[in-house]
Amino acid sequence: MKKLQLEDLAKQLGYSKTLISMVLNGKGDQYGISKKTQAAVLNAVSDLDYTPNKFARALRTGKSFFVGLIVADISNPFYSTIAKSIESQLFEKGYNLMVCSSEENEEREKKLVEMLFNQQGVDGIIVASCFKSADLYTQSRFYKSPMVFIDRLLPMFNANYVIIDNYGGSVDIVNSLVKNKCKKIACFSITPSYLSTIEDRINGYKDALKKNNLELDENLLKAINFNNIEQDIIMALDNLLKNDKDVDAIYCLNNNITTTLLKVLKDTKYNKSLSKIKIASFDDVTLFDIIDRKITSVSQPVEEIGKQSASLLLEIIDETQTNKSNIVLKTSLIER
Amino acid sequence: MKKLQLEDLAKQLGYSKTLISMVLNGKGDQYGISKKTQAAVLNAVSDLDYTPNKFARALRTGKSFFVGLIVADISNPFYSTIAKSIESQLFEKGYNLMVCSSEENEEREKKLVEMLFNQQGVDGIIVASCFKSADLYTQSRFYKSPMVFIDRLLPMFNANYVIIDNYGGSVDIVNSLVKNKCKKIACFSITPSYLSTIEDRINGYKDALKKNNLELDENLLKAINFNNIEQDIIMALDNLLKNDKDVDAIYCLNNNITTTLLKVLKDTKYNKSLSKIKIASFDDVTLFDIIDRKITSVSQPVEEIGKQSASLLLEIIDETQTNKSNIVLKTSLIER
DNA sequence: ACTTTTGTCTAAAACGTTTTAAATAATGAA
DNA sequence: TTCATTATTTAAAACGTTTTAGACAAAAGT
Numbered sequence: 001m002k003k004l005q006l007e008d009l010a011k012q013l014g015y016s017k018t019l020i021s022m023v024l025n026g027k028g029d030q031y032g033i034s035k036k037t038q039a040a041v042l043n044a045v046s047d048l049d050y051t052p053n054k055f056a057r058a059l060r061t062g063k064s065f066f067v068g069l070i071v072a073d074i075s076n077p078f079y080s081t082i083a084k085s086i087e088s089q090l091f092e093k094g095y096n097l098m099v100c101s102s103e104e105n106e107e108r109e110k111k112l113v114e115m116l117f118n119q120q121g122v123d124g125i126i127v128a129s130c131f132k133s134a135d136l137y138t139q140s141r142f143y144k145s146p147m148v149f150i151d152r153l154l155p156m157f158n159a160n161y162v163i164i165d166n167y168g169g170s171v172d173i174v175n176s177l178v179k180n181k182c183k184k185i186a187c188f189s190i191t192p193s194y195l196s197t198i199e200d201r202i203n204g205y206k207d208a209l210k211k212n213n214l215e216l217d218e219n220l221l222k223a224i225n226f227n228n229i230e231q232d233i234i235m236a237l238d239n240l241l242k243n244d245k246d247v248d249a250i251y252c253l254n255n256n257i258t259t260t261l262l263k264v265l266k267d268t269k270y271n272k273s274l275s276k277i278k279i280a281s282f283d284d285v286t287l288f289d290i291i292d293r294k295i296t297s298v299s300q301p302v303e304e305i306g307k308q309s310a311s312l313l314l315e316i317i318d319e320t321q322t323n324k325s326n327i328v329l330k331t332s333l334i335e336r
Numbered sequence: 337m338k339k340l341q342l343e344d345l346a347k348q349l350g351y352s353k354t355l356i357s358m359v360l361n362g363k364g365d366q367y368g369i370s371k372k373t374q375a376a377v378l379n380a381v382s383d384l385d386y387t388p389n390k391f392a393r394a395l396r397t398g399k400s401f402f403v404g405l406i407v408a409d410i411s412n413p414f415y416s417t418i419a420k421s422i423e424s425q426l427f428e429k430g431y432n433l434m435v436c437s438s439e440e441n442e443e444r445e446k447k448l449v450e451m452l453f454n455q456q457g458v459d460g461i462i463v464a465s466c467f468k469s470a471d472l473y474t475q476s477r478f479y480k481s482p483m484v485f486i487d488r489l490l491p492m493f494n495a496n497y498v499i500i501d502n503y504g505g506s507v508d509i510v511n512s513l514v515k516n517k518c519k520k521i522a523c524f525s526i527t528p529s530y531l532s533t534i535e536d537r538i539n540g541y542k543d544a545l546k547k548n549n550l551e552l553d554e555n556l557l558k559a560i561n562f563n564n565i566e567q568d569i570i571m572a573l574d575n576l577l578k579n580d581k582d583v584d585a586i587y588c589l590n591n592n593i594t595t596t597l598l599k600v601l602k603d604t605k606y607n608k609s610l611s612k613i614k615i616a617s618f619d620d621v622t623l624f625d626i627i628d629r630k631i632t633s634v635s636q637p638v639e640e641i642g643k644q645s646a647s648l649l650l651e652i653i654d655e656t657q658t659n660k661s662n663i664v665l666k667t668s669l670i671e672r
Numbered sequence: 673a674c675t676t677t678t679g680t681c682t683a684a685a686a687c688g689t690t691t692t693a694a695a696t697a698a699t700g701a702a
Numbered sequence: 703t704t705c706a707t708t709a710t711t712t713a714a715a716a717c718g719t720t721t722t723a724g725a726c727a728a729a730a731g732t
Contacts, residue, residue, distance in 0.1 A: 017690095017713095018691080018711080019711060019712075021689070032708095051454040054457045055400070055687085055688080056690090056717090058717095060689050074416055075420045077411065080411050084411045088437075097435075098432065098435075099423075100423070101420060114387075115432075118387040121390045263625050266625065266626055287626065290595070290602055290627060351681080351682090353682085353720095357720060367681090368680060368681085373681085390719095391719090395688065395720095396718085
């Protein structure tokens with residue numbers, strides 16, 4: 001059974017391809033097709049399961065009704081939940097989502113952006129960029145390309161953003177730890193550490209320490225490499241045990257680090273020596289509700305990030321919104 | 337800066353669009369273009385960043401280099417890991433992936449399949465179907481559409497499958513529990529329970545009980561609804577506590593149930609009464625390495641499912657493989 | 673020297689839409 | 703009636719590729 005096309009409908013209904021196309025696209029009035037004809041066409045077509053060829057339409061109109069999403073790691077629940085939220089938001093408006101994973105790799109992100117716009121012809125993209133600078137995106141060839149950046153901010157780059165208040169969330173966490181009598185708070189950060197999210201969280205950590213009259217010791221700030229989390233955490237812990245036995249809290253800057261830290265603490269000798277240390281985490285995950293250890297965390301409005309970024313992007317595509325928007329969402333502290 | 341197209345190249349290089357297209361598609365020899373010309377074209381184009389218009393090409397050739405993936409729930413790590421694996425496999429071969437989530441809803445799955453093939457013009461799909469019967473997929477209009485089914489089998493449907501040995505894995509779990517002196521093993525199943533994965537796991541559970549000379553008590557087999565997991569688990573637990581106080585193990589048929597069960601056990605009164613009950617889970621997650629409770633589980637070769645299904649689908653698309661393949665992967669027991 | 677074959681290359685058709693420009697029919701004014 | 707205007711419809715062009723069929727030289731056969 002061959003796929004029905006406009007030509008077939010035309011023959012069957014006795015109208016031209018043009019007319020049918022116009023009616024089906026809801027432009028009957030605009031082109032002055034009589035109400036009667038419009039009704040007749042719609043009626044006849046309704047039980048004929050015709051769907052226009054996507055590629056022909058896209059070729060002619062330049063619109064694909066496709067949106068690309070680039071995240072650092074799609075198997076991270078933070079991003080996969082955002083993806084899900086974006087998808088359902090777009091679905092309502094007749095758009096489709098292509099999800100891509102950059103694996104925190106600039107080269108790959110670049111390839112993905114180019115592929116999406118050039119080869120796939122998406123109408124716009126949503127990106128959690130792992131780039132250090134905005135050079136890729138400021139290129140003139142992308143000047144008119146609808147883009148929304150989420151999660152991470154790029155420096156010196158005036159664009160559309162949907163992010164969260166990382167600084168504020170970080171301050172909340174440290175304040176909460178201090179309130180619980182912690183005096184020496186280590187911080188496990190993650191590289192690439194130029195990421196705006198990480199930078200802001202680190203700044204929040206530092207400033208909050210200061211505000212609480214605690215000394216900032218750079219040795220307590222450990223950078224964990226994204227590609228080598230477990231090993232780096234072990235090293236950081238060894239280091240703490242050797243030089244800073246009196247650390248009473250570890251604040252992890254994202255869910256991945258917290259989760260891996262908990263795993264390491266379970267596995268090894270640290271179990272005893274560090275059983276009473278307080279752990280806090282930026283980014284809340286279900287796990288924290290299950291384990292015995294009381295973990296204070298900051299939860300991000302994940303659904304909301306997806307929702308807002310999707311509708312912002314659609315506004316940009318439809319040119320309803322032409323100014324740059326910067327949406328900053330609030331986090332919420334979960335004390336356990 | 338307008339996008340470069342074949343016409344522009346033709347003018348610039350002094351050859352016809354035809355010739356350039358042929359060379360760029362690696363069909364120079366086939367069409368008898370001289371080596372010298374081919375080299376010249378390739379060389380000239382290489383630093384001109386031309387990418388053919390996706391839609392024009394797809395319109396003409398009927399190939400989109402797109403593959404669709406439909407899973408029940410993209411925010412479930414089991415599926416998001418499969419998605420990631422499929423994506424990277426396809427990426428190597430120049431294909432792209434569109435990920436869709438059916439939310440365990442037949443109506444929605446149907447819509448997605450139709451959308452993918454009709455509107456999006458994908459070259460093939462990979463589906464973890466939530467359908468009870470294969471009626472949708474046996475329709476003649478899909479007869480020639482490349483499809484690979486993963487995770488779940490549809491009854492009476494001869495198709496391409498990549499699944500795992502659910503029955504065997506389930507037997508392994510029960511055997512392990514019995515070995516650990518469990519005498520009365522409850523089973524928390526999930527609806528829709530006609531899913532082949534669930535059916536097979538239930539059968540494995542039943543048969544293994546029998547083999548171990550344990551009585552099968554249908555009251556110990558609780559169905560948890562996918563859309564109401566937490567409440568249903570609470571009900572099931574209440575029920576056990578009332579009628580079967582001597583249950584010494586709960587075997588959960590998927591990660592979602594196990595995780596939620598753990599959460600419920602933590603939150604509430606059950607904490608005390610059920611602290612010594614043994615918990616086992618089909619499908620392993622990181623969480624189990626972190627919590628104190630020793631959870632025996634069966635782990636699925638997630639990466640492998642993605643890898644095998646992707647390459648099988650590509651073979652079908654390329655018509656290298658024309659027979660139906662049924663790939664059944666082994667699970668591995670993790671005793672804790 | 674003339675036809676045939678071979679080696680390169682290109683014009684034009686095709687893919688299935690949407691949109692422009694123009695044709696036809698119907699109505700109103702003169 | 704006839705011409706101008708308006709309402710309705712359609713033919714043809716366009717989107718940017720790939721592929722078919724054929725053009726043109728050069729080489730090879732006779």
